[in-house]
Amino acid sequence: MQVQRDQQDAQQFWLALLGAVRRASGTTSGAEPSAVTPEFNGRAMVDRVLSELEDHPGRGVLVIDDLHELHSRDALAQLTRLLTNLPPNAHAVLATRRDLRLRLHQLRLAGELAEIRAEDLRFTERETRELLDASGIDLSEAGAALLHQRTEGWAAGLRLAAISLAGHPDPERFVAEFSGSERIVAEYLLAEMLERQPEDVQQVLLRTSLLDRVNGELADLLTGRQGSERILLSLEDANAFVVSLDPERTWFRYHHLFGDLLRLELRRMLPEQVPVLHRRAAEWFVQHGQAADAIRHTQEAGDWPDAARLLADHSFSLTMDGQAQTVRALLRAFPPGADYPELALIRAGRNLARGRLDEAAAYLAVAEAYAETTPPDRQRRLRVAIASLKLSLAARRGHLAGVTEQARFLASPVTGQSDEDIALSNDLRAVALMNLGTVEASLGLSDAERHLREGAVLARKIGRPYLEVRCLVQLGFASKIRPFATVQRRCREAIALAERYGWGAEPMTAPALITLASTMVWTGEFDQAERWLQRAMRALQADTGTDIRLLVHIVNGMLRACRGNHHEALQEFSAAEHLGSQLADSHALAGQVTGWLLAAQARLGMPGEARAAIAALADARVGSGEIQNARAAICLAERDPAGALGALRDVLDGTAPVVGYVTAVEAQLLAGLAYRELGDLRAGNQAAERALALAESDRLVLPFAMTGSRELLEALPRHETAHAALLADILDALRGSAPAVEDQTPPPDAEELSPGELRVLRYLPTNLSRPEIAGELSVSPNTVSTHIRSIYAKLGVRDRSSAVQRARELQLLSADRAH
């Protein structure tokens, strides 16, 4: 593969590399899924390339040319990982003009790295002779020696010389004059070569030199003449530093140094033409839907407001096309200080993607004010984009009113009728449906399923697998109220589709992974649940939205509580409550989480704290079934079974509002435990039997595990129950989940952090992502991730916010400790 000039987009680099490997392996078929996502996961991508290489039949050689053009620290770090983990059947050849920041010392030490440097690449005199002979150039032995000496065996120089020498009336004189000149070899030979070309060829070479790639049509446009394609073809045939990029030979590019020199010559000879040519090229790229190139050339022409407008119009589609980093690079190319209101929209999107919600909202306000100053057709387009971002923002904040308002706007018919408008509005509509459904789901609204299904269908129709997977993942997630079998099937379908595109370990798949884990907790498959939850947590390594982290804490808390680890459960539920309080609207499971949290406190011997927490609750929540159940659990912990039965009365007779029927099952079990405590075994058995009857249809295990009802169930005579099979299953699950030793002691003092870990720790309270922290510290993102894992382990925490909290408690963040 060939690295594109000044490649700053890690995803574009890796997609090109993956494509090259697949083509070589012959695994590309028409149905080959594209791996494009707006969120790039470099680690997963390296794993994919590695597995493609492993599957490659026989020996494979991966050649990466012009690697010095790769200007992405992340991509270079990822490439290091690829190169140090190559399967035995694969070899890599890197061609670069300078040494790169690849950490290959291990390979070097192991003798697995061969370096061919400039000295080794020089042609010998004999090779020079052979090249001349092969090019049909008649030159004396002395002339060939002189040429070799003057070019110092530089292969590109020799080839340039050969082009000028071919058909030269007096080759000996050419070499003598060249040899007598002190001018730089490349410049001398290029000037000679150019001078010897007919005028039309010169014009093609000069005027198209400012393109990274050129075809006949574009070249005609820039020269204002016909017939450029023929010229490009014959230049390639003459081996004149022009290479075609496709088997059909329609696109060409110039050898980089050759192109650079031509560009200098163009600027020198036709300076006033340069912006004109960039503008013409930009127009062509706009017409052909190649937005990134169009924006780049508009910038080169110095038309900054136009460039800002183009970027604003296309940033959304570019991001969906997996070119988020290209958008960022284009954004960086604007002159510092000059702020164009068009760009506010993009900056809003960037901040939103990184979870900086307040900044995103501020930029959106700027974008809205700007939109009002634009002509109607453009205003419509901008407002659609603004609405889509507002929808994402509202979704991230769990703010339903905002979501529905924006969604209604997006659903109104499109007035702009260009293909581009329709494509953009389809993209935006699919995203809108996804966000709408996601928020509706988190609030337990039934429209969620319809909107997500519509979104998935639309996404499939417009060829956006990323959006299709996201919608299906959210659909699995939204199916909470369905029978567990349905939920599990939907989640498994979504995960399978995600895996087909290589996104099985991406954050976007996490909601389905967590939902699947959650159903397994409900049905008592604790070991399986643990595995799916681990997978979800791995997929969520990058910090993501509040809503999803909230869910991880809830499911983890449920699992811990079921396994009798009330201390960990309490921590998880507390974290969930804390996150839930950051959402604008309360989430569907809020009441249940509070109830479970209070019960965990009671079971840990802290009924006083639990009672105090109830006293602090808003009145509306106090009478709910979940809180009444918690009261009962507190009474049981205080050895007050009568009080427990009193608390449960409204839940048992169905007058207390409940989140779901699980609350009723729980109430029956708590009542059963209270009756047992009072010595009324018969009433205890009846309550247990009622709980089993309620749990039968979904084969629910969770409430039995959470309330610690094992003895209650074991006491229930088999011949007295109509649910013997379920009873046996539940008891199996409960016995299998017997807690190890309940850990009631608070986490030990943090193990001493290393200086490197302390450096990383200081960045954790900031908004910086892991790669950004790596940038700040000039280390690889892997190093930062290793440090963060180790920090979490040493502080005994699971996520960034609790790490910061714990570090504050231990005063690790104060300046005097931080070096």
Next chain:
Amino acid sequence: MRGHLPAPHHGRMDPAPALYTIRINGHLGAMMLSAFPAMSPHHHGAHTVLTGRLDRSALYGVLAEIDALGLDLIEVRQLERDRESPGSGDNCSL
């Protein structure tokens, strides 16, 4: 506009511009010289010497250009540091 990675700062502010001479092997012609509009050139034996007042980022920009054009860099030398405010020492440029 290559070399977008920040130059190492070692905790210091970007120093004031200074006068640099940059020596390159071979004679640069008009085409090559057009890549260095801020430098004044002269030939010295078989070498080309570019002279100009540069701050750090301009210096790295020139070096990146030398690299991109595959030129044979022989020497970079700082002649004197401008001790006054930037822009007041124009009389020193060639």
